Amino acid sequence: MRSGLSCLYKAIFGMRLTHFSAECGFKPYSTVPRIYAMTFFQMVASAEERNNSHLCIGLDPKLSQVPQHIQNNHNALFDFCTAIVDATKDLASCYKPQIAYFAAEDACDVLKSLIGYIHETTEIPVVLDAKRGDIDSTTERYAAEAFEVYKADAVTANPYLGIDGIAPFTQYENKGVFVLCKTSNASAPQLQDCVLQNGRRLYEHVAELAATEWNGAGNVGLVVGATMPEEALAVREIVGQMPLLIPGVGAQGGSLEQIIAAAAGGGILINSARAINYAGSGEDFAHRARSAAKALRDDINEMARQKNKQVFVSYT
Numbered sequence: 001m002r003s004g005l006s007c008l009y010k011a012i013f014g015m016r017l018t019h020f021s022a023e024c025g026f027k028p029y030s031t032v033p034r035i036y037a038m039t040f041f042q043m044v045a046s047a048e049e050r051n052n053s054h055l056c057i058g059l060d061p062k063l064s065q066v067p068q069h070i071q072n073n074h075n076a077l078f079d080f081c082t083a084i085v086d087a088t089k090d091l092a093s094c095y096k097p098q099i100a101y102f103a104a105e106d107a108c109d110v111l112k113s114l115i116g117y118i119h120e121t122t123e124i125p126v127v128l129d130a131k132r133g134d135i136d137s138t139t140e141r142y143a144a145e146a147f148e149v150y151k152a153d154a155v156t157a158n159p160y161l162g163i164d165g166i167a168p169f170t171q172y173e174n175k176g177v178f179v180l181c182k183t184s185n186a187s188a189p190q191l192q193d194c195v196l197q198n199g200r201r202l203y204e205h206v207a208e209l210a211a212t213e214w215n216g217a218g219n220v221g222l223v224v225g226a227t228m229p230e231e232a233l234a235v236r237e238i239v240g241q242m243p244l245l246i247p248g249v250g251a252q253g254g255s256l257e258q259i260i261a262a263a264a265g266g267g268i269l270i271n272s273a274r275a276i277n278y279a280g281s282g283e284d285f286a287h288r289a290r291s292a293a294k295a296l297r298d299d300i301n302e303m304a305r306q307k308n309k310q311v312f313v314s315y316t
Contacts, residue, residue: 040154040176040219041243043125044269044313047093054304054311055297056127056245057088058273059097059114063105065278067285077102078110080285082117084277087290089122091297093313094154096127096245096271115150125153127245131180133158133165140168147172154178156223156245159206166214173217179210181235184225184248204234211239221245224263226254226270233262243267243313249296250275256296260303260311267313270300 038046048054059081063071066080073079085095095118102111115126128150132142139161146155146169154176157169169177182192182203192203200208210220222239224232226248235244244263248254250272260268276296280288304311 037174039174040125041221041267041313043123043153044093044176044243044267047124048312050123051090051093051297052301053091053093053297054268054270054300055092055293056094056096056269056271057084057092057276057293058129058247058271059084059095060101060273060277061105062101067281067283069283075110077105077107078113078117081110081114083286084289085114085118085122087286088276088293089124091290091293092124093269094125094127096129096273098129098273112150115152119151125176127154127156127176127178128152129156131156131158132169133161135161136164136168139165143168143172147175154221156180159210163209163214166210166220170214170217170219173219176219176221178221178223178245179206179214181206181210181222182224182228182231184227184252184254188225188228203231204238207235207238211242215242221267221269223247225252226256226259227252229255229258229262232259236263236265239266241266241310243269245269245271247271247273256299257303260300261307264304264307264311266310268304268311269313270296272296 061077061080063076066076070076070079097111097114099111102108118124118126128146130146132155133139134142146152155169156178157166157180159166159179166177166179182188192201194202196202196205207222210222214220221243222235222245224235224244224246226246244267246259246263246268249256249259249270276289276292279292
């Protein structure tokens with residue numbers, strides 16, 4: 001009886017289900033129905049443990065770049081992206097489709113179907129990379145777009161309008177919000193490095209706001225580019241263990257070793273899109289995408305082990 005009650009307690013209060021299954025002898029994780037609503041960061045933490053991964057796989061399909069043998073398919077973008085998902089779903093901790101790549105191909109319905117497919121066939125959460133932000137009334141509609149129309153589990157958001165452009169997203173308390181902080185593009189310092197009256201740079205002020213005033217529901221993370229390791233270290237010192245979504249490894253040239261050394265000490269999600277999406281251009285493109293994803297996941301794990309620092313997203 002005591003063992004049964006222990007299993008029930010763990011199921012209800014959110015102990016990691018891989019441990020729950022092993023201890024209690026229930027069905028594997030993938031077939032156990034959820035009996036409580038997991039938050040986005042709980043979903044990430046579960047995927048991290050299950051797949052031994054801190055890898056976020058971006059999905060940035062461009063019709064002219066997908067393999068020739070599927071370009072003429074009626075659902076070419078969907079076929080391309082789902083093949084990559086099928087090949088990597090045991091390697092990723094989240095997926096991150098970029099909305100512009102679908103909108104530019106007049107394929108927003110494909111994006112909806114893709115997110116639905118990921119939810120139906122995996123236990124991996126989806127970050128909608130939309131970088132939205134506006135006055136509060138408009139941001140409310142952006143939040144509805146991301147979470148009710150596309151049914152994403154998290155979204156990227158632009159902080160330039162202040163709390164008005166953030167709060168409508170964070171009010172969806174089970175969803176995640178990654179606020180742009182120190183981005184990986186070359187011109188980012190034009191604004192983000194501006195020094196304020198208090199002596200802090202603008203990106204440091206954004207980090208402090210995101211970790212305090214904007215994070216009442218505990219569902220905020222930050223976007224910090226892999227091309228900016230010194231700045232990433234400064235951000236980590238400000239925000240503690242707050243999860244960081246880190247693009248810029250791979251095609252953008254960020255150093256994996258340097259960014260892990262800087263950003264470790266809290267949750268990290270290393271994003272790669274083009275280096276995985278276009279690892280191959282032939283009929284074996286999905287296999288090559290898997291090989292690229294596995295190599296990067298393993299490199300992340302090894303470098304994190306060498307640094308001997310916390311890199312898991314917090315479960316709470």
